[in-house]
Amino acid sequence: MSSLNKSxxxxxxxxxxxxxILFFSVFNEFDFNYLKLDYFAFNFVHLLIFxxxxxxxxxxxxxxxxxxxxxxxxxxxxxxxxxxxxxxxLCSVTxxxxxxxxxxxxxxxxxSLLFTILLINSIQVIILDLVFLIQVDYTNYLINSGFTxxxxxxxxxxxxxxxxxxxxQTND
Amino acid sequence: MATGRDDFVIAIRSAFLKKKDKQKFSxxxxxxxxxxxxxxxxxxxxxxxxxxxxxxEVIYRSSYISSIPENKIKAMIYDFKxxxxxxxxxxxxxxxxxxxxxxxxxxNFLNSENKKLRDLIDESIxxxxxxxxxxxxxxxxxxxxxxxxxxxxxKVKLGMAVIDEVYLVGQIxxxxxxxxxxxxxxxxxSKIPSVLEPDDIQAVVSGTGGDFGIIEHTQExxxxxxxxxxxxxxxxGRGGLFKPGxxxxxxxxxxxEKINFFSDFTxxxxxxxxxxxxxxxx
Numbered sequence: 145m146s147s148l149n150k151s152x153x154x155x156x157x158x159x160x161x162x163x164x165i166l167f168f169s170v171f172n173e174f175d176f177n178y179l180k181l182d183y184f185a186f187n188f189v190h191l192l193i194f195x196x197x198x199x200x201x202x203x204x205x206x207x208x209x210x211x212x213x214x215x216x217x218x219x220x221x222x223x224x225x226x227x228x229x230x231x232x233x234l235c236s237v238t239x240x241x242x243x244x245x246x247x248x249x250x251x252x253x254x255x256s257l258l259f260t261i262l263l264i265n266s267i268q269v270i271i272l273d274l275v276f277l278i279q280v281d282y283t284n285y286l287i288n289s290g291f292t293x294x295x296x297x298x299x300x301x302x303x304x305x306x307x308x309x310x311x312x313q314t315n316d
Numbered sequence: 317m318a319t320g321r322d323d324f325v326i327a328i329r330s331a332f333l334k335k336k337d338k339q340k341f342s343x344x345x346x347x348x349x350x351x352x353x354x355x356x357x358x359x360x361x362x363x364x365x366x367x368x369x370x371x372x373e374v375i376y377r378s379s380y381i382s383s384i385p386e387n388k389i390k391a392m393i394y395d396f397k398x399x400x401x402x403x404x405x406x407x408x409x410x411x412x413x414x415x416x417x418x419x420x421x422x423x424n425f426l427n428s429e430n431k432k433l434r435d436l437i438d439e440s441i442x443x444x445x446x447x448x449x450x451x452x453x454x455x456x457x458x459x460x461x462x463x464x465x466x467x468x469x470x471k472v473k474l475g476m477a478v479i480d481e482v483y484l485v486g487q488i489x490x491x492x493x494x495x496x497x498x499x500x501x502x503x504x505x506s507k508i509p510s511v512l513e514p515d516d517i518q519a520v521v522s523g524t525g526g527d528f529g530i531i532e533h534t535q536e537x538x539x540x541x542x543x544x545x546x547x548x549x550x551x552x553g554r555g556g557l558f559k560p561g562x563x564x565x566x567x568x569x570x571x572x573e574k575i576n577f578f579s580d581f582t583x584x585x586x587x588x589x590x591x592x593x594x595x596x597x598x
Contacts, residue, residue: 171382225353281525
């Protein structure tokens with residue numbers, strides 16, 4: 145890893161990695177659907193935004209998140225602006241948690257994530273179903289929220305590792 | 317109590333309005349902007365449509381390029397599965413090929429008879445076919461749709477049928493300059509007027525969000541008669557968008573409402589976009 149720190153290109157790449165992963169995942173609608181496992185899907189983008197806007201918001205700008213939402217809407221074919229709105233609601237919750245928390249606690253973050261994803265998925269369902277009259281499968285949304293919640297600890301470890309690397313580089 | 321409420325208000329205000337060093341916009345500004353975009357996308361003004369088409373063009377192409385590694389993985393998984401199922405598939409092919417020559421002869425006769433009868437009533441069906449490549453096939457848990465590489469420049473129009481080999485897979489719901497989006501039959505919002513043969517019962521095939529469809533708007537007593545029989549679902553041609561007789565799927569013998577589609581929507585690479593014109597005279 146020390147050799148990684150020496151290369152200027154890799155240093156820049158690592159510092160922009162959360163942003164790269166965000167755009168890569170919205171372009172790909174990353175949710176492991178092609179495994180064809182029934183009732184298995186999770187929203188990776190929600191986990192990514194939740195972690196980075198909570199722990200290191202400088203690495204994931206709100207404007208980038210807004211554009212990522214627009215791209216996500218176009219790729220999955222829902223009316224423009226809905227994902228952006230939901231992602232920004234997620235950001236506002238993390239910003240609020242950051243403001244009221246003195247020492248970060250994983251369990252509290254995890255429980256907050258559950259409430260937040262239930263809130264934003266409800267908002268998305270309400271907008272799609274009641275405003276745009278697009279029928280959606282509530283079960284899929286619920287399962288997706290459940291798996292997103294369950295997968296947070298795994299991605300927390302991965303993102304935390306990456307965050308430490310980025311912080312080390314900044315301190316160097 | 318008042319202090320607690322003040323703290324809450326300060327935390328909320330700070331979360332929405334305060335910008336960090338590297339943030340160029342406050343959260344509140346961007347939330348208002350996204351609400352504005354949602355409202356605008358509800359309108360169909362010419363200017364908004366052009367902007368939408370522009371955004372779609374750029375994003376679909378970029379998404380296609382960035383999906384290449386994912387598509388390679390998908391293809392590898394599919395190849396591995398088909399390799400493992402090779403013997404089973406071979407056995408199925410053997411049984412299905414047994415009567416193929418007889419069926420083909422009968423089919424040719426029925427086709428020519430059908431043509432004569434249409435001539436008698438002075439009716440003709442003409443069609444235009446456009447071959448398209450599937451650019452994006454996300455199989456999202458929310459909306460089941462695919463993006464195709466043909467658009468208005470290739471004369472693709474809203475509502476055209478999308479066919480895989482001879483089977484109906486969906487219809488065009490969005491057209492841009494060089495690409496278009498097709499809603500698959502498996503989507504919850506897909507409703508196709510159909511006919512159940514050999515009983516000649518009119519029904520509507522609706523998507524479920526899964527990899528099968530269901531029959532709607534038929535009477536319960538009909539469904540009882542479907543048990544342990546082979547019922548094929550075709551388009552009925554009602555509504556005028558599709559020609560009658562495009563195969564959609566087969567009714568599951570165990571569950572009389574469930575339709576197993578003939579086409580595997582996860583394996584669509586190339587499809588035909590077809591428009592039909594049913595009219596009197598030639």
